[in-house]
Amino acid sequence: MIRLSQEHLQTIRTHAENTYPDECCGIILGHLASEDKIVVEVMPTENAWNTEAATEFLGEDTAESKRRQYTIAPEVMLKTQKEARDRSLNIIGIFHSHPDHPAIPSECDRLYAWQGYSYIIVSVQNGKAGELQSWSLDKDRQFQAEAIENIK
Template sequence: MIRFSQEQLQTIRTHAESTYPDECCGIILGYLANEGKTVIEVMPTENTWNAEAAAEFPGEHTIESKRRQYTIAPQVMLKTQKEARDRSLNIIGIFHSHPDHPAIPSECDRLYAWQGYSYIIVSVQNGKAGKLQSWSLDDTHQFQAEKIENIK
């Protein structure tokens, strides 16, 4: 389970709508506990997918594939990890959008996902954020739905 405030969920939706028709992405900071994850901060980031990023991943990708791919710059991940540690927080997840597609992980999402993280996907249909779902990897590296709980 992962706990978000309504404001945090709205930040994800707003970022997704602002980058449409490209995928948005961002980092989720919070706490890990036995009863689940609690989100403290949602950090929208730039989708830096380009030819160089595509070369790092196998498969057929093009420069224009920001509509179907995302990447967060490694230096942004590293800086965020250090800042989170300084604040006694963890990176507990990543969010991204699926423009004109359901909020269900793609095979590419699964291949490059990290165990222990929550993956929030928001479907954006015709520029309007819709269904938002959380997913996490099981022991066989398959995505399983993860409950989202609202906090005040």
């Protein structure tokens, strides 16, 4: 289960609407408490997806635009990881949007996902944030729905 406030959810939804029709992305900071993840902060980031670089690295058939892919720049992840550690926090997840698609992970989402993280996906239909779901990888690297609990 992932526990976060209404303010955290609103930050995710607002970032998703502001970046539409491209995918948004961001980092989720918090604490691990047995089976639960407690969110302390959500940090919107820039979608650093580079279609040209992806085409070279992955091949022409798999490269997509920011409307269907996202990536967080490695230097942003490293800086955030260091700052989180300095604040006694952990990176506990990633959020991103699916413009004009359901809040269900894609195969690309699964391939790039990290064990132990929560992946919150918000569906954005015609510029308006809607359905929001959280997912985590099981031991077989398949996404399983993760309960979301609002905290005050």
